Amino acid sequence: MLTHGHGDHARVGMGRYHTSAAGLPILQWRLGEQEYHVHEYGEVFTLGDTRVSLHPAGHVLGSAQVRIESGGEVWVVSGDYKRQADPTCAPFEVVRCDTFITEATFGLPIYRWPSTREVAHDIAQWREHCAARGETAILYCYALGKAQRVLAELQPFVDRPVLLHGAIAAGVDVYRSAGIALADTLPVIDPEGKAVRKTTDFAGELVIAPPSAAGSAWLRRFRHAQHGFASGWMRLRGNRRRRNMDRGFVVSDHADWPGLLQTIRETGARRVIATHGDTEALVRVLNESGVAAETLRTQYGEDD
Structure with missing residues (x-):
């Protein structure tokens, strides 16, 4: 059951x-x-x-x-x-x-959780802050549920596709097939293993990746980046510091x-x-x- x-x-x-x-x-x-x-x-x-x-x-x-x-x-x-x-x-x-x-x-x-819509607005503002500094905003979310919820809540606040790690993209496809409306997305790497972007400059982009990607070789393509985590555990600042995150966003399922x-x-x-x-x-x-x-x-x- x-x-x-x-x-x-x-x-x-x-x-x-x-x-x-x-x-x-x-x-x-x-x-x-x-x-x-x-x-x-x-x-x-x-x-x-x-x-x-x-x-x-x-x-x-x-x-x-x-x-x-x-x-x-x-x-x-x-x-x-x-x-x-x-x-x-x-x-x-x-x-x-x-x-x-x-x-x-x-x-x-x-x-105690804040409004998820307000948190989504904060995420969009963080991306803009990173863009002004020539940085990529990399947001870690769990691949089932959390990532899709964040993408749904981001819709009013983003005017460009959100880039996805492959593990996130698979779950997004399942949700879209179920008729769930999400923000526009693109994979960082297409299914054939090729980079979607001709340039290697990801400055100003919001990228969603699973926590397992933190510290991995996959991140090397992002030359200058800030790292954020979306989780209920981010309610405690010590958890953010232990994960070595620049930003913590309190979103929980x-x-x-x-x-x-x-x-x-x-x-x-x-x-x-x-x-x-x-x-x-x-x-x-x-x-x-x-x-x-x-x-x-x-x-x-x-x-x-």
Whole structure:
């Protein structure tokens, strides 16, 4: 039962996969051809004597919460989710339940997200600042979800194509095929391995690349550049310094602290199980407020 296509939630070797219809292209891109069982959001299907349905999680394209009903009890597994508006995926749907298994990637009060539209404007201004200095603005984003969201939000603020690393371009193609409107883009290198630009001067351009490209030989073509990172972790300046970034832009595809508390309250859950990330603070606050809460340890976690 897949909540979305990020590598810590979707892996080859599971035999069969239940997914949302919107998430199928992502899984085909990430996992290839598998035995997929595809469901529309809200469609009820049965596994044994259990009624199951998938509901939008607002994390990335096709992301889903899993509602499980059995023996008169309703459980909801949130998967990764966010409450901020995102033009690239269906918004989070509150699903009432008895037990709510919630992620807590950013489960500390310091994590509060600014408007993504305002952050996109800041990114565009940063590019202009770099252009005035004869520099390239290289922005690191995760290849699934974050990069596409940034490109969607940049549309009102850019008047030239954004250049893409090949790993980013693949995900952008999947989103465009799903009808998601994004800023115009060009690959830095075309599929045949040739540079798209005849000149090697990338001054004034905005380039989006995955974090794995930082410090790689691929960057040598950009003679003078500033480096920025788009992530919820950039809320802490120390994270930006440790990554040796010139700029940090706070954009997250996970719920912030107010979003976590809002969601838990709206589900009406009597019991909450927190997993992934900063669970201890969230569990403590919930228990103090009268909600029975505990932590579930998992093997994998996700960067943002």
